[in-house]
Amino acid sequence: MFVKAEWSFNLSAKLDLLAAFAEIARGLGNAHRLDLLEHLAQGEKAVETLAAKAGLTVANASQHLQALRRVGLVVGERRGKQVVYRLSGDDVLDLVAALRTVGERHADSVKAVVRDYFHGRDSLDAVAFPVLEQRLRDGLVTLLDVRPPDEFADGHVPGALNIPLSDLKARLNEIPPGAEVVAYCRGPWCVLAFEAVAFLRGQGRGARRLDGGLPEWRRAGRQVVRPSAI
Amino acid sequence: MFVKAEWSFNLSAKLDLLAAFAEIARGLGNAHRLDLLEHLAQGEKAVETLAAKAGLTVANASQHLQALRRVGLVVGERRGKQVVYRLSGDDVLDLVAALRTVGERHADSVKAVVRDYFHGRDSLDAVAFPVLEQRLRDGLVTLLDVRPPDEFADGHVPGALNIPLSDLKARLNEIPPGAEVVAYCRGPWCVLAFEAVAFLRGQGRGARRLDGGLPEWRRAGRQVVRPSAI
DNA sequence: CGAACATTCAAGAGAGTTATTGAATGTTCG
DNA sequence: CGAACATTCAATAACTCTCTTGAATGTTCG
Numbered sequence: 001m002f003v004k005a006e007w008s009f010n011l012s013a014k015l016d017l018l019a020a021f022a023e024i025a026r027g028l029g030n031a032h033r034l035d036l037l038e039h040l041a042q043g044e045k046a047v048e049t050l051a052a053k054a055g056l057t058v059a060n061a062s063q064h065l066q067a068l069r070r071v072g073l074v075v076g077e078r079r080g081k082q083v084v085y086r087l088s089g090d091d092v093l094d095l096v097a098a099l100r101t102v103g104e105r106h107a108d109s110v111k112a113v114v115r116d117y118f119h120g121r122d123s124l125d126a127v128a129f130p131v132l133e134q135r136l137r138d139g140l141v142t143l144l145d146v147r148p149p150d151e152f153a154d155g156h157v158p159g160a161l162n163i164p165l166s167d168l169k170a171r172l173n174e175i176p177p178g179a180e181v182v183a184y185c186r187g188p189w190c191v192l193a194f195e196a197v198a199f200l201r202g203q204g205r206g207a208r209r210l211d212g213g214l215p216e217w218r219r220a221g222r223q224v225v226r227p228s229a230i
Numbered sequence: 231m232f233v234k235a236e237w238s239f240n241l242s243a244k245l246d247l248l249a250a251f252a253e254i255a256r257g258l259g260n261a262h263r264l265d266l267l268e269h270l271a272q273g274e275k276a277v278e279t280l281a282a283k284a285g286l287t288v289a290n291a292s293q294h295l296q297a298l299r300r301v302g303l304v305v306g307e308r309r310g311k312q313v314v315y316r317l318s319g320d321d322v323l324d325l326v327a328a329l330r331t332v333g334e335r336h337a338d339s340v341k342a343v344v345r346d347y348f349h350g351r352d353s354l355d356a357v358a359f360p361v362l363e364q365r366l367r368d369g370l371v372t373l374l375d376v377r378p379p380d381e382f383a384d385g386h387v388p389g390a391l392n393i394p395l396s397d398l399k400a401r402l403n404e405i406p407p408g409a410e411v412v413a414y415c416r417g418p419w420c421v422l423a424f425e426a427v428a429f430l431r432g433q434g435r436g437a438r439r440l441d442g443g444l445p446e447w448r449r450a451g452r453q454v455v456r457p458s459a460i
Numbered sequence: 461c462g463a464a465c466a467t468t469c470a471a472g473a474g475a476g477t478t479a480t481t482g483a484a485t486g487t488t489c490g
Numbered sequence: 491c492g493a494a495c496a497t498t499c500a501a502t503a504a505c506t507c508t509c510t511t512g513a514a515t516g517t518t519c520g
Contacts, residue, residue, distance in 0.1 A: 046466080046467090047466070047467060047468090048466065048467085058466080058467070058468095059467085059468075059469090062466095062467060062468060062469095063468085063469095066468080078467095080466090081464095081465060081466050081467085082465095082466060082467080083466075083467060083468090
């Protein structure tokens with residue numbers, strides 16, 4: 001079978017454009033860069049902060065951030081001694097969300113990780129946003145933000161109680177007894193919320209994960225508390 | 231400044247999961263693979279067909295298709311002598327669309343290609359789907375599908391006239407005079423429709439591009455004619 | 461100005477990606 | 491069965507990506 005090539009003219013326009021899109025995709029094509037994007041989705045951050053949160057050396061984080069900036073996924077702005085990076089737009093969140101959807105539905109590697117690490121925990125019964133809102137109104141749940149305090153301060157769901165995962169054991173008494181706990185953190189696959197739910201269930205508490213983290217909450221057009229806003 | 235790492239436990243779960251998503255992104259990270267995905271968005275195709283349409287050797291196309299299959303973006307099915315590939319789901323179209331949105335808004339490389347090749351043509355005044363539908367009802371436009379006949383046969387917008395770009399000059403008389411022409415092809419950046427509009431305008435015809443190709447039309451839940459359906 | 465700080469740059473080793481080539485596998489058909 | 495066909499595999503060379511290291515740049519503050 002032979003199919004004749006259908007253009008003789010503008011081939012390079014097409015390939016140049018596709019190459020530009022491919023470059024963006026390669027920007028997403030590294031676990032550490034996806035991690036950095038998740039951290040940036042919580043709010044803008046300086047290089048050293050990001051390096052620490054992502055467990056990278058500063059030089060390495062800087063290079064990854066420059067790779068992200070080169071393809072337009074983040075923007076960096078010098079602010080005094082620091083260079084502060086942020087996502088270049090909400091469409092970047094949409095892109096990462098689309099990547100996650102495809103992965104969860106079709107990628108065996110994703111399914112394998114979910115099965116090995118997350119399943120048997122509580123993946124199935126995450127609480128959707130509208131359900132949470134109804135139950136909060138009815139006073140039936142305690143909403144728990146298990147991220148570190150600096151990220152909580154940069155924005156959180158109204159009514160959330162901030163107890164970082166690392167402090168949860170010590171501060172268990174701060175959680176009102178009786179009401180079910182709904183925990184959230186940076187995103188749909190943030191391990192902090194999984195760990196919190198597992199721990200709380202081990203303590204005999206009713207606990208579930210929120211289906212999405214703060215970026216998803218914000219992206220869904222919901223209100224975010226930002227006490228330390230400038 | 232020193233920020234303590236916030237986990238001591240499930241780090242590998244998180245990185246394994248991100249690595250799995252990153253692998254999918256790398257699957258998109260090549261111009262030829264994006265091209266193959268656009269062709270597959272028109273309908274399922276065998277390896278040799280795809281190789282010809284994308285201008286690749288068969289062995290090379292096969293390798294790219296296997297790369298796409300490995301990360302779950304396409305599925306391949308042996309059908310007799312041939313292996314027929316197709317997109318693994320509509321969410322793949324959504325992912326590519328999200329990539330395009332980010333690129334158009336934030337990537338300088340994309341903007342540069344658009345400026346150099348596509349602008350000065352007609353990029354700005356593409357016709358949206360609802361507008362096309364209204365004008366088709368009112369008999370004000372001729373809808374032109376400039377893709378090759380085999381793709382037209384696999385599905386097209388109701389009421390479209392199929393004249394492949396390569397035949398346009400010779401078959402100009404088939405286009406009813408008077409009515410404005412709206413041309414579409416494989417997707418928002420398919421060069422065929424750009425070229426067709428440029429040519430028709432050069433002939434003094436009123437012509438515009440449809441804002442999206444057949445996959446977008448289908449994805450928007452609109453009717454598709456498929457005369458040669460099995 | 462000079463010290464301290466935050467970030468970037470440069471170079472290099474090791475690993476991964478891509479196009480090409482030719483051979484190997486699996487399927488159909490006479 | 492054997493020839494023809496469609497696809498995949500294997501090996502290779504050129505190229506790109508990533509992390510590490512240490513030096514260089516740019517900014518603030520005393």
